[in-house]
Amino acid sequence: MEFSGGSRLDPYVDRYAERTHGMTTSEIRALFAVANRPEIISMGGGSPFVSALPLDAIGEMTAKIVAERGAQALQYMGGQGDPRLRELICGVMALEGISASPDDVVVTVGSQQALDVVSRIFLDPGDVVIAEAPSYVGALGTFTQYQADVVHVQMDDAGLVPEALRAAIAQVAASGRRAKFLYTVPNYHNPAGITLVEERRDEIIAICAEANLLILEDNPYGLLGFDGPPLPALRARATEGVIYLGSFSKTFASGVRVGWAVAPPGVKEKLVMASEATTLCPVALSQYVVAEFLAHHPWQEQVKVYRELYRARRDACLDALAASFPTGSSWTHPAGGFYVWVTLPEGVDAKAMLPRAIQGRVAYVPGTGFYADGQGRRNLRLSYSLPDPERVREGVRRLAAVLDEEFEIVSTFGAGALDA
Numbered sequence: 445m446e447f448s449g450g451s452r453l454d455p456y457v458d459r460y461a462e463r464t465h466g467m468t469t470s471e472i473r474a475l476f477a478v479a480n481r482p483e484i485i486s487m488g489g490g491s492p493f494v495s496a497l498p499l500d501a502i503g504e505m506t507a508k509i510v511a512e513r514g515a516q517a518l519q520y521m522g523g524q525g526d527p528r529l530r531e532l533i534c535g536v537m538a539l540e541g542i543s544a545s546p547d548d549v550v551v552t553v554g555s556q557q558a559l560d561v562v563s564r565i566f567l568d569p570g571d572v573v574i575a576e577a578p579s580y581v582g583a584l585g586t587f588t589q590y591q592a593d594v595v596h597v598q599m600d601d602a603g604l605v606p607e608a609l610r611a612a613i614a615q616v617a618a619s620g621r622r623a624k625f626l627y628t629v630p631n632y633h634n635p636a637g638i639t640l641v642e643e644r645r646d647e648i649i650a651i652c653a654e655a656n657l658l659i660l661e662d663n664p665y666g667l668l669g670f671d672g673p674p675l676p677a678l679r680a681r682a683t684e685g686v687i688y689l690g691s692f693s694k695t696f697a698s699g700v701r702v703g704w705a706v707a708p709p710g711v712k713e714k715l716v717m718a719s720e721a722t723t724l725c726p727v728a729l730s731q732y733v734v735a736e737f738l739a740h741h742p743w744q745e746q747v748k749v750y751r752e753l754y755r756a757r758r759d760a761c762l763d764a765l766a767a768s769f770p771t772g773s774s775w776t777h778p779a780g781g782f783y784v785w786v787t788l789p790e791g792v793d794a795k796a797m798l799p800r801a802i803q804g805r806v807a808y809v810p811g812t813g814f815y816a817d818g819q820g821r822r823n824l825r826l827s828y829s830l831p832d833p834e835r836v837r838e839g840v841r842r843l844a845a846v847l848d849e850e851f852e853i854v855s856t857f858g859a860g861a862l863d864a
């Protein structure tokens with residue numbers, strides 16, 4: 445068979461599926477390549493500080509699983525995931541007020557795979573996903589690969605703004621299109637570091653119910669709050685109309701790649717089928733390790749260790765921002781999770797500044813990656829989860845120095861002087 449239209453760089457270019465046209469390299473991936481150099485303080489990726497885990501104990505536990513139950517742990521299993529793990533997951537979710545049965549749970553390869561299968565079963569090209577402004581870059585990437593359009597809804601310090609959600613739903617309906625779901629990260633938002641206040645939660649659910657709009661609640665950070673017990677999840681308040689996603693990436697280890705989805709029965713069946721088509725089954729060994737950790741280790745104490753560690757890093761980040769960032773910049777004050785969302789002074793472009801920041805030995809993620817519509821030039825995301833507090837402080841200081849230079853050029857020569 446003859447194909448034409450390929451290029452020398454990529455001879456296959458004329459035969460890719462249309463959906464690949466929405467594929468772009470994530471800003472984070474591009475950044476990871478340089479940011480891992482030891483002289484650079486990376487506040488880019490959202491990696492958990494897994495060195496705080498009891499690694500020896502996990503090693504012994506894993507060896508024991510393989511030695512004693514290797515015939516199951518190294519074998520295929522059901523596509524919905526290990527029943528014992530699903531039961532333990534229900535116990536984890538109970539901490540956020542969710543009552544679910546193991547049969548409602550589908551184990552996935554991280555919640556990223558759950559985002560993929562949910563998108564696969566709901567999104568046709570041209571469908572609309574309503575999402576916070578800004579939104580998690582990995583979710584936006586998935587929605588775009590399924591050729592959906594994202595309509596962003598404003599957040600303020602109290603989270604998603606109900607009036608703005610109403611307006612977005614009306615705007616989509618008026619354009620004759622169909623919004624399939626609201627994608628939301630209510631707790632310690634990635635990248636905004638904002639939490640949806642308790643008083644708005646029922647209202648958001650009611651607005652969606654009235655518009656017959658599904659809610660996709662993505663909650664990997666819910667147990668990582670610094671100021672008291674977790675807020676009840678949206679799924680705790682509404683069993684219908686909500687698909688809930690959880691993950692062990694931030695509360696245990698991102699490398700085990702274990703996440704999950706909880707969905708109403710019909711949706712769950714479709715999720716399992718879509719998931720089987722991708723992976724046959726989630727990774728058995730990983731599920732056994734997570735189940736063992738939950739069942740036989742004081743895992744809630746481990747989450748507490750993480751919380752305290754991240755609180756100290758958050759404090760270091762906010763202190764350093766207050767001490768060194770120029771007037772005209774502002775930032776959010778996360779009550780949990782990994783991220784601070786920074787707005788730079790007028791005229792400064794976070795994406796254009798990144799190479800100079802790398803030169804100044806600090807890395808972050810520019811804001812534009814967290815929007816589907818080109819917003820975010822004045823924004824950047826700082827992640828404080830990986831460097832220790834002293835490195836966090838130093839990273840912010842380095843960034844402030846880069847920013848000062850940038851600011852000086854912009855105020856002398858005007859915005860645009862740095863674009864070349």
Ligand code: PMP
Pocket residue numbers: 490553554555556557580582629634662664690691692693698701702703
């Ligand atoms: N959702 C959000 C909001 C995230 O921040 C992340 C990871 N950064 C994910 C989903 C995916 O996480 P994982 O696949 O590791 O569970």
